[in-house]
Amino acid sequence: xxxxxxxxxxxxxxxxxxxxxxxxxxxxxxxxxxxxxxxxxxxxxxxxxxxxxxxxxxxxxxxxxxxxxxxxxxxxxxxxxxxxxxxxxxxxxxxxxxxxxxxxxxxxxxxxxxxxxxxxxxxxxxxxxxxxxxxxxxxxxxxxxxxxxxxxxxxxxxxxxxxxxxxxxxxxxxxxxxxxxxxxxxxxxxxxxxxxxxxxxxxxxxxxxxxxxxxxxxxxxxxxxxxxxxxxxxxxxxxxxxxxxxxxxxxxxxxxxxxxxxxxxxxxxxxxxxxxxxxxxxxxxxxxxxxxxxxxxxxxxxxxxxxxxxxxxxxxxxxxxxxx
Numbered sequence: 091x092x093x094x095x096x097x098x099x100x101x102x103x104x105x106x107x108x109x110x111x112x113x114x115x116x117x118x119x120x121x122x123x124x125x126x127x128x129x130x131x132x133x134x135x136x137x138x139x140x141x142x143x144x145x146x147x148x149x150x151x152x153x154x155x156x157x158x159x160x161x162x163x164x165x166x167x168x169x170x171x172x173x174x175x176x177x178x179x180x181x182x183x184x185x186x187x188x189x190x191x192x193x194x195x196x197x198x199x200x201x202x203x204x205x206x207x208x209x210x211x212x213x214x215x216x217x218x219x220x221x222x223x224x225x226x227x228x229x230x231x232x233x234x235x236x237x238x239x240x241x242x243x244x245x246x247x248x249x250x251x252x253x254x255x256x257x258x259x260x261x262x263x264x265x266x267x268x269x270x271x272x273x274x275x276x277x278x279x280x281x282x283x284x285x286x287x288x289x290x291x292x293x294x295x296x297x298x299x300x301x302x303x304x305x306x307x308x309x310x311x312x313x314x315x316x317x318x319x320x321x322x323x324x325x326x327x328x329x330x331x332x333x334x335x336x337x338x339x340x341x342x343x344x345x346x347x348x349x350x351x352x353x354x355x356x357x358x359x360x361x362x363x364x365x366x367x368x369x370x371x372x373x374x375x376x377x378x379x380x381x382x383x384x385x386x387x388x389x390x391x392x393x394x395x396x397x398x399x400x401x402x403x404x405x406x407x408x409x410x411x412x413x414x
Contacts, residue, residue, distance in 0.1 A: 139155060139170065140154065140155055140156050140164070140166050140167040140170050141153065141154060141155060141167060141170035141171050141173075141174050142155050142192075143174045143177060143178075145181070145183065145184060146345070147349070147352075148183065148184060148185040148186060148349070148352035149184070149185070149186050149187070149188055149345065149348045149349060149352060150174075150177070150178035150181065150184045150186070150187045150188070151187075151188045151190065152171065152174040152175065152178065152187060152188065152189050152190070153190050153191065153192055154167060154171070154189075154190070154191040154192065154196075154197060154269075155192045156192075156204075157191075157192045157193025157194070157195075158193075159198070159201065159204045159206075160193070160194070160195040160197065160198035160260075160261055161191040161192065161193065161195060161196065161197040161198065161266070162197070162198050162199060162200065162201040162202075162204055162265075163197060163199070163200050163201055163265050163266075163269075164201040164204065164206055164207060164208045165208045165211065165213050165239055166206065166208055167201075168239050168243055169213055169214075169216070171243075171247070171269075172216055172217075172243060172246070172247070175187065175247050175250055175254075178250070178252065179250050179251065179252060184252065185252060185253075185351070185352035185354075185356055185359070186252060186253045186254075186255065186348040186349075186351050186352045187250065187252055187253070187254045187255070188254075188255050188256075188257055188344055188345070188348050189254060189255070189256050189257065189269065189270075189273055190256075190257040190258075190344070191258075191259070191260075191266075193260075194259070194260045195259065195260035195261040195262075195266075196256070196257075196258040196259055196260060196261065196262045196266055196269075196270070196282070197261070197262060197263070197265065197266030197269055198261045198263050198264075198266060199263045199264035199265040199266050200240075200264060200265035202401065202405060202406055203405055203406040210224060211224055212224040212225075213239075215238050216238075216243075216246070217237075217238050217239075217242030217243045217245070217246045218237055218238050218242040220233075220234040220237045220238055220242075221234055222234070223235035223238075228391075228394070229387060229390070229391050229394075232387060232390050232400060233387050236297055236383075236386075236387070237383075240265075240268070240296075240297035240298065241297045241298055241379065241383055244268050244269075244271075244272050244297075244298040245298075245376075245379075247272045248272040248367065249367070251360040251363065251364070252356075252359065252360065252363075253274045253275070253348075253351050253359055253363060254272070254273040254274050254275075255273060255274065255275045255276075255277060255344060255347060255348050255351075256269070256270040256273035256275070256276045256277070257277050257340055257341070257344040258270055258276060258277070258278040258279065258282045258322075258331075259278070259279040259281065259282055259337060259340055260279075260281060260282060260283075261282075261283060261285075262278075262282060262283065262284045262285075263284070263285045263286070263287070264285070264286055264287065264288055264296050265296060267284060267285075267286055267296060267298075268296055268297065268298040268300075270284075271298060271300045271304055272298070274363060274366075275332045275347070276325075276330065276331045276332055276333075277331075277332060277333045277335060277340065277343060277344045277347060278322040278325065278326070278331045278333070278334050278335075278340075279322065279334070279335060279336065279337040279340045280322055280323070280334055280335070280336055280337060281322070281337055282321075282322040282325075282334075283319040283320060283321055283322065284319065284320045284322075284325050284330070285313075285317060285318065285319045285320065286301070286313060286314060286317070287317035287409060287412070288317075289314050289315065289317055290317055290402075290404055290409060290412050291389075291393070291401050291402040291404045291409075292389050292392065292393055292397075292402045293386055293389040293390065293393075293401075293402070294314070294382060294385050294386060294389060295314055295382065295386070296386075297383060297386055298379065299378065299379050299382035299383070299386070300375065300379070301313065301314065302378070303370060303373065303374075303375050303378075304329075304330045305325075305328045305329065305330050306328060306329075309328050317412075322334045333347070
């Protein structure tokens, strides 16, 4: 049984997409939750489940577990993340959630080329009311799927009424940024780097377009215009990252922060999170994303008419070559 099929818990899954900056580095290694102790009964070693869930006292640790593909996000992983976040939200013993990735990298982005790419398959929709994309064509299919799997899911997770801390090592690229940005706090290792290289595809940025809210606008423009990697130190300087720590201390420092937050009253944390999120939305975050999402799909449609495919012909190998 494939990883995608097991994760989706039913026949609505299948083969997946690959990371924007290249997947399949063969890396292994441990995420923050290690290799054992998952309360799901999963092995936690990159086996059949794309996401692991573990509770450590008041902290739920959610681990993306496709290290072979740098935790590239296919739909099976997306819906497994949604189940994990929903589980953490419903568990009264959980006060804080930590999101991490197994192996050498947090996430190399959306899956655009692994053997488990599943963008063409139907899933039970959770984030919105758009219809199934799998039996549609063209812009209708792309808009319906990305409204659900990318923008819709990220907005849903941002509103989880418990603090979420991202623990980031290695690559945090494109779709990986989206996952880090829905978190309330980011702790990054010194070797972490951040990038949104999708302008190389002729697309104005990832679907969850938080760039000018998580960093100053001129920094956001340079970040997009060049597609260059931003170091963890630079991300801290511009206010995108809360803490930068040595790689070997990432797990302990993240858990230390999470447990400090968990000592606060649950309702106070939920209201404080809501207050800041509402302030961001009043500053235009929500409506700004709606506007850019339309531009994102204009770019897909333009590519579909003028290039090889909606990604402008930029597959994993082309993206890696453009970076070098």
